Amino acid sequence: MSRTNTVDGLSAETSALVIKGRRARRVRRPGQRSTSFVLAPLSFIAVAVVLFALFFVWPGALGLWYSFTDYTGVGTPDFIGAENYVELAQDPDFYVVLGRTLLYTVLSVPLHFVAALGIAVLLTSTAAKGKAPARIIFFLPWLISPIVAGVIWKWLFGENFGMVNFLIELAGGTGLRWETDPTLALVLILIVSTWGGTAFNMLLFIAAIRNIPRSYLEAAQLDGAGGWQRFTRIVLPLLRPTSFMVVLLTTIGSMKEFAMVQALNGGGPGTSNMFIVQYIYRTGFERADVGYASAASMVLMVILIVIAIIQMRFDKRNDLA
Template identity: 45%
Template sequence: MANTNTAGAAPARRKKRDTRQLWAFGFCLPNILFFLVFFVAPAIVGVWYSLTNYNGFKQMDFVGLSNYIKLFRDPEFYKTLWQTILYSIVSVPLGYAVALGLGLLLSSEKIKGITILRILIYWPILLSTIMVGLTWRWIFGESFGLINYLLQCIGLDGIKWATNPTAAFVTTIIAGIWSGCGTNMLIFIGALKQVPGELLEAANLDGANKWQSFKHIILPHLKPVSFMVIILSVISSFKVFAMVQTLTNGGPGTATTYMIQYIYTTGFTKNKVGYASAVSMVLFVILLILSFVQTKVSDKSND
C-alpha cells in the first residue's frame, strides 16, 4: 500500500514542479521578448548593415568586409578611439578616487545629516544624461556660464570652454565624474561596512595611523569591489554619448568626439550607416573583451 502511495505521489510532484517551471517561464517571458526584440534583433541587423554600403535610404549593396578594411585604415577612427581611451584613462581614476573618498567620508553613521548628504551626492544619477549635459553647459558656457561670470566679477578673463580643446575635454571629465560618482559611492559605502572592525581596532592598538589602516586593511578588503567599479567605469566611459553631445556636441571640431559620437555622426549625419555599423561592431568587441576580463577576475576574487 505504501509503495502504491509513493508511486502515485511521484507523478503529482513532477506535475507540480512542471507547473512551477511554467509559471517561472511565464514571468520571465516579457523580459526575454524585450531582450530579443530590442537587443538581439538590432544586433543581428547591425552585423548585416556592417557588411553593406547602406546609406539609410534605398542603397544597400553587399560589400563584405570592405567597411572593416576601410575602418582599420581610417586615421579618423584611430583618432576617435584614442580620444575615447584618453577620456577613460583620465576620468576613471579620478572618478574612482572621488567615489572612494566620498564613501570613506560618508560611511560613518555618526555624522549628522549623513542621509541627506548621500541623497544630494546620489541625486545626479536620477537625472537624464541630457539634463546633466545641459546643467554643465550652463556652468561652463563662454558667454553665459556661471564660472566665467564669477571670473569676470573678480576682474579675470573668462575661459574659452567651448573653443579650447583642452578646456572642452576638462568639462566632459568633470561632468562625467559628477554624474557617475553617486552610484560608486554607495557601492563603496556598502563594501566599507563589510571591513572587519576588529582588524581596525587591532591596528589602532598597535599604533597604526589612519593612512596605514587604510592602506593595509581597508584597501585589500575593497579589492574585488574596486576592480568591479573600475571595469564598469571603463565600459561606461566607452559608451558616453548623450552628456557629451549636449555639453560640447563633440567640439571644438572633433576634440571631444568619442566613439559613440563618431558612430552617430557617421551614420546619421554623413549617411554612412553601413560604415557606422562596422564601427559599432568593433566597439562591441572591445566592450565584450572588457566584460570578459571583469568576469574572469571577479571569479578569481571570489575563489
C-alpha cells in the same frame, strides 16, 4: 469495544490535531510539483528572455548584417562583404577618435573611482554628521538625464554668458575659454562625467564598506594601527571585488560616452573632443552611411569585450595570487 476519537490515550482535541498533522505531512509522489511553482519562474524567465532578444540580440544581429552592406537608412541594403571594415582600417579619422576615447577613459576612470570611494568612506564614517541629507545630495546627479546635465553645465561654463566666467571676472580675473580651447573642453567633460557618474559607484562602495566586519577594524585599532593604515591594509583589500566592478563598469561607460558630450559641447571645438560613439552617430545619421557606422560599432563592441576579458583575467589572477 467501542471506537473512540483518541490516539494512544490522548484526549479527543489532541488526537484531532495529531491526525490533522499527519494528513498535512503526506509526501507527494516523486515528480509531482505544483503548477504555480513551475509556471511562476518560467513566466519571469520568459519575459527577460523576450526583452533581451528584442532589445539586444535583434539590434545586434541587425547591426552586424548592416556592417556588411552599403545600407544608407532607406531602400534595400546590398551585400558588399568586408568593404566597410577595410575602409575603416584605412580611415585616419577613426584612429584619431579611438585614441581620444581611450585618453578620456584613462583619465575618467581614476577620477570616478577616487571620487566615489572618497565620498563612500566619508558617508560611512562614524564621525560624519548629516549623512542622510548628504547621501541625497550626492545621489541627485544620477537621477538627472545626461542630456539635461550637459545643458546645465553648458550654461554654467559658457564663455560669454556662463556663471563660472562671470564669477571669475567679478573677482578680477579673465574668463576661461571653456568652449574654444580643446584642453579646457576636455577638462569640462571630465568634470561633468565625474559629477554625474559618482553616485552609482558611491552606492556600491557604501554597501561593500558596510559589509566589512567591524571586528577587523577594531582589532587593528587595538593593535595601534592608524586610520590610514586600517584603510590601506584592511578596507581596500576587502573592497577589491567591488573595485573591480566599478573599474569595469566605468571603463565601459566611458568608452560609450555620448549623450552628455553631445549636449555639452558636441565634441567640440570642432571635432577635437569627438569620441567614437559620436563618430558613429555622425557617420550613420549625418552622412547617412549606416553600413559603415555599423562596422565601426562592431569594432567598438569587440574592443569593449577584449577590455572586459582582460580586466576579468587580471582580477582572477590577483585572486589566485
